[in-house]
Amino acid sequence: EIVLTQSPGTLSLPPGERATLSCRASQSISSNYLAWYRQRPGQAPRLLIYGASSRATGIPDRFFGSGSGTDFTLTISRLEPEDFAVYYCQHYDSSPPMYTFGQGTNLEIK
Amino acid sequence: QVQLQESGPGLVKPSQTLSLTCTVSGGSISSGRYHWSWIRQHPGKGLEWLGYIYYTGNTYYNPSLKSRLTISVDTSKNQFSLKFTSVTAADTAMYYCARDSVFYSGSGTSFALDVWGQGTTVTVSS
Numbered sequence: 460e461i462v463l464t465q466s467p468g469t470l471s472l473p474p475g476e477r478a479t480l481s482c483r484a485s486q487s488i489s490s491n492y493l494a495w496y497r498q499r500p501g502q503a504p505r506l507l508i509y510g511a512s513s514r515a516t517g518i519p520d521r522f523f524g525s526g527s528g529t530d531f532t533l534t535i536s537r538l539e540p541e542d543f544a545v546y547y548c549q550h551y552d553s554s555p556p557m558y559t560f561g562q563g564t565n566l567e568i569k
Numbered sequence: 570q571v572q573l574q575e576s577g578p579g580l581v582k583p584s585q586t587l588s589l590t591c592t593v594s595g596g597s598i599s600s601g602r603y604h605w606s607w608i609r610q611h612p613g614k615g616l617e618w619l620g621y622i623y624y625t626g627n628t629y630y631n632p633s634l635k636s637r638l639t640i641s642v643d644t645s646k647n648q649f650s651l652k653f654t655s656v657t658a659a660d661t662a663m664y665y666c667a668r669d670s671v672f673y674s675g676s677g678t679s680f681a682l683d684v685w686g687q688g689t690t691v692t693v694s695s
Contacts, residue, residue: 494681496616503665503685504616509672510679547616551680556629558606558618558682 461485461550463561471569478535480564482548487528492551495524495533498563499544507546508533535566543568571596573666573686581660581693587653591666591686592646599624599644604669606682607640607651609662617662621669622649656693663688 462485472478482493490511496504506515508524511531523534535542548561577589591605598605606621620630622640630638639652653660668684 489677491677491679494679496682503667503688504682505685506681506683509681509683510674510676513672513674513679515681515683549616549681553680555632556604556621557631558608560616560618562615 460557461488461552461559463548463550463559465546465548465561465564467564468562469565469567471567472538473569474538474540476538478538478542478566480533480535480546480566482526482531482533482561484529484531484550488550490527490531492553493524493526493531494549494551495522496547496549497542497544498547499541504547538566540568542566571668571684573668573684575664575666575686575689577664577689577691579690579692581656581691582695583657583693584655587656587660587691587693588650589664589666589689589691590648590650592648593668594647598642598647598649602671605642605649606667606669608665608667608682610665610688611662619651658693661691661693663690 464483466481493511495508498504512524521536525532545563545565547563572594574592581587604621607619620640622628622642637654642649665688666686667682670683672679
């Protein structure tokens with residue numbers, strides 16, 4: 460089973476800054492099977508990025524996903540107030556089908 | 570625009586069966602383009618995928634929970650459901666249903682959960 464480890468656990472930044480969130484897989488995975496979600500307090504998660512780098516519908520271009528192999532990054536340029544939330548990376552395993560999530564990064568206002 | 574809504578009892582007694590339903594609106598569960606998933610989140614914790622179902626009834630479950638979990642679909646009602654047997658306090662969580670989509674690009678096929686319900690809180694307590 461693939462284990463995803465996100466870092467840092469908490470990231471404190473002021474609005475307008477750039478945020479860099481990391482997701483490391485326990486073994487090499489296909490970029491196609493890596494996604495990112497944002498979860499605001501009291502809300503359901505929302506898909507931001509699929510296929511490691513493709514933005515989901517309605518996601519602004521300040522969200523940028525990158526990476527390959529075992530190391531993946533979500534970069535958020537110019538942090539907006541609504542961006543302060545918890546972010547999860549997720550891996551899809553096709554055989555057998557299975558979704559696993561990282562433990563999350565809490566992006567908080569500094 | 571597709572929307573998902575979870576429903577079910579907010580309180581379940583230990584050892585009983587937890588039953589939840591997800592109603593899909595704005596689109597057909599039988600379209601064949603999607604799987605339909607259940608995910609849960611323990612209080613203050615991360616996300617745990619429970620399993621998913623296709624409109625034909627084909628299912629896949631998280632192996633760690635498979636023995637207690639059943640997901641079913643009712644295409645006539647545009648709903649899918651979850652049953653969790655022999656619950657304990659450890660099953661207290663927010664339960665979400667979500668649409669599992671396939672995305673095609675030049676680099677291949679991707680899978681992700683692109684539409685979520687708002688979630689329903691389930692507490693297991695006597």
